[in-house]
Amino acid sequence: MPEYVHLAYPQEWVRGDDTAVRGTAFADGERFDAHALHDQFADVTSREEFRQVLTSLQGYYAVVHAVDGTVFAATDHAQSIPLFYAPESGVVSDSARWVRETLDDPTVDAVAEAEYLTATYVTGDETLYPSIRQLQAGELLALDTSGATPTVHTERHWTYSPTATADDPDATPSERLAAFDDAMVESFERTLAVADGRPVVVPLSGGYDSRLIASMLVRLDYEGDVYTFTYGQPGSPDVRVAEDIAASLGLPWRYVEYTADDWYEWFNGVEREAYYERADNFDAIPNLTGWPAIGELLADGWLPEDALVVPGQTVAGIGGHLPDPLLDAVTEDGAVAPEAIDPENDAATDAFVESVLDEHYVQWDRTDALDRAFAERIRKVVDGVCQPGDPTSAYAAWEWQERQSKFLCSDGRIYEHWGLDWWLPLWDPGVAAAWGAFPATARADKRRYTEYVETLYADVADVDDTEAERTHANDSRLTAGITRALSAVEDSPLADLARPLYRRYRTRTHSRSHGHLGHLGILPPEQFDRLYTAERTHHALRAVEALGRVAFDPPHERGWPGETLSVAALDRTRSANGPVATSPRSDSVAPDDGELVEPTSDD
Template identity: 35%
Template sequence: MAQIKTHFGSPRWQHATTSPEQYYAQCGRIWQDVDTLQQALTLNAFSQALTELNGFYAVVQQQPGKLFAAVDHIRSIPLFYGQRDATVFLSDEAEWVRQQVGDEVMDDLAREEFQLTGYVTGPDTLFPNVKQLQAGECLMITEHSNAPTVETQRYYRFLHTEPQDYDKALLEDQLDRIAVASIQRLIDHADGRQIVVPLSGGYDSRLIVSLLKRLGYENILTFTYGVPGNKESRYSKRVADALGLRWHFVEYSNELWRQAWESEARWQYQKWGSGWTSVAVVQDWLAVKIMKEKSVIDSDAVFVPGHGGFVAGSHIPDAAFTGEALDLDDVCHALFQGHYNLAPADLFTTQVSSWKTRIKEKAEATEIKTAWQYADAYEKWEWQERQAKFICNSVRVYEFFGYDWWMPLWDKEFVDFWQDVPLALRKHKAWCIGYIKKSYNEQATDKIENLGNASKSPIAHIKKKASKIPFARKAYSCIKLKKQNQHPLALYGRHDEKEHKSLIEKGVSIVGLNAHDFLNHPENKDKS
């Protein structure tokens, strides 16, 4: 007999019985009325209802013989599913699904992709029979006499239009209105609770705190971390001081990282936070751990990272602005160069051509005729893969320690706005940066125009480019080896210098070392 079994491990899930024969479960926050969602009887109706929602959520609706499920437009709360014989399993915990379907060995291709990118693309995970809902995707499971069927449908994609003409001043007014509205929804969600902002040297977190200041929210804590005197922390403190915000610094060292890395808690976080899909981000795991232990943060605090600035065009390749003819192969090449680089691809059995074919399949683009279509295809792939599975998945850090979170720059209305902004205004994110500087200067006492992004320095950009060139890789790796003890976040303290020397010499990046350690953890050795 066909069956559907569910398991929700997070206490954030809320269950509401809508009738004796139906239940509705929601994790996260939806702003609109969900009656239409609950009344949907077909996958198309369920998908259509989802297009009207804003918020950060995952939902499950079960009816007799049928189940609907969905994640939001950025997969902020993942859902996983798998099938074994006549039973389909659905859960917010990938490990539970793995155990139910009986997968014991990781897929070889998925392991290689995980090591190269930090995540597994498409609906796949490290295990062949454990699948995931992609960003902006929903599913319907239907019970039949012999076996259930699983259908998926994308109700949202991050796609652009290119307007023939536009009014720059009107667009800026619209941007300001929508940005303020997204921060107001954050304020409504926080409802007086402490808002904790990881304030980097970048622009995105600066926009969040500037608008919070403008709207008069007072219960704000900003923080940063790293070795004393690192550039990001200097920028961060300067911004916080200029806005009159409380600022906290968490000091990192190689020894602190070594102790944390060897702890069972670190592994439990990485295992759970990965969802068997991506490298669980650990950069600020140590900072949150220390701040919680020292009671720096309120127990009901809401963490608000600056994820989402990507939508303004910061990752569009320069090739889109050169005027040269571009096609789908150029998109695939740029995506491979930009994302399959945590380790040299020539260390693995899969050929570069095969990776580009896999990229093309996930890109879902048929032809590229214009520069904006090239940029659109590139950003669409990055949105559903790197942004959804790696960057935004970093909010698992806050959940692991029992905290709430919100990502105002991934607010659906804010994202929708950027889908209609012309390519010329998205080049290098320059137009958005101008808006951020203006918003900051309106609230700050320290009006410094050249207070830029510390993580985007010209030297850092050159180093990143050099690390991808085969003949320069070894020389660059030698520099990295000499500077392991000088990393601004002391991240190399997580890894044994002798054990990882050969990997660094081969060109494996710091995130690549993290992926390597995860895949080769003693608990995963028998799964390879």
């Protein structure tokens, strides 16, 4: 490969003189492993040819190809294998950390840092560093390095932005479900082709997504071994329900216990730091949930080293987050009021932006100035990739390329760290297209998806409707009752009054063991008491730790940005922290005695 292309993990790529490919894809029913994909791209001589090959593929892959001073690069539709580049220097790599090392003292952008803290990822093609860019989901790059200064061109070869109305308004709900099932079967046939007789391992929860995967593997009678496992704190509803699902499907099941004290040891150990070296690319906090369980199961020999891990990331999750305000103008059959999809209707755009802020920018309070900056970024990242004026389309496009691709679909870094292959059947492009064909009202709250999974599971496992509908969320009367009560209050005039009272109650009563996974155990007890509030999940605390602003072992909080984020507070606390200004997670920031540094407030 040319000198301006650097692969930090060369053993995972199939490489030639000018072409490097990772992953597997399908075209016209034929499977192309990385060697075959390499041959597909090796003869490409133009951007048009490069795009043509990309649009023919369905799968999970990344490619870098150099032709006469121009580097072509692309990620798949889910950005499942990330790539990064520096527009000014013209370098491309699978590691943003390597790109940073080639640059002259890059600095962190305060707005991007604030977004990372409150959303846990940086949106668009940006990273924490303005001089380092990421290839977005379904994006191709043409980086011309032949001139005095590099020139950059990017475009999308795949987008996901289903409209509020159904693709085929005349189709009945049952016909749409049948088409969805056809797409699901095709996706799992591709999954089985990738597995090719190897053991398949399903991280099984008490929810619907992993249940769908396990049910489909049984339905299609996969020839190889299928294993399931669940992790969590003892007595967790997830554990109880998942064990019963595995038993109903006749699949082997293993439980990995999580405790708060376990999390402290795991998170503050050298193995987790090694994982972050690969997974933390200044774009999003690394996915961590299943990381300890995989390591434990490999260490004791239960998990085969040649297994294919098939986790439950799903395109249907986007429908599960469609906010009610965006659905107000959409009828059950998918009809939409004309004013709701008018590109000139500022109210529709504002509703979309507010919905994203309310749903995803939730980890930290911030100033109005930052909210305005975030709103502008939200509008910018969906420009050109969604139906103009349709807020449900804009919302789906935003979540596809941000939360889903950058955070959830980065799960692959976990399995790669432990030396395992992975595949995401529920984010298959065919499944995404079939799911997007439903009207927004059918996608909201994953309604049709839930019906589909319950019916499939009841049929394959031969259980009654009550058992098919059982999940971790409704497994106990107390949990179900609390959920119903919170939902009722949220939709009532009492919401504004009740919300701060509930948060205060949670802050006082929660401990490091809170939650079914016990994530908050990453902090020592005294530091937990100083930093935890109900508004902040473990994601927020992991984000501020990843930036090097705090540490948990030994504890320090020298870069703590305060209770309300602002650009001034971030700049001031970063300057006080020295190396953090240019190097998130800098090891040269010495711990202090654990005293919480509280910056002064500003506008």
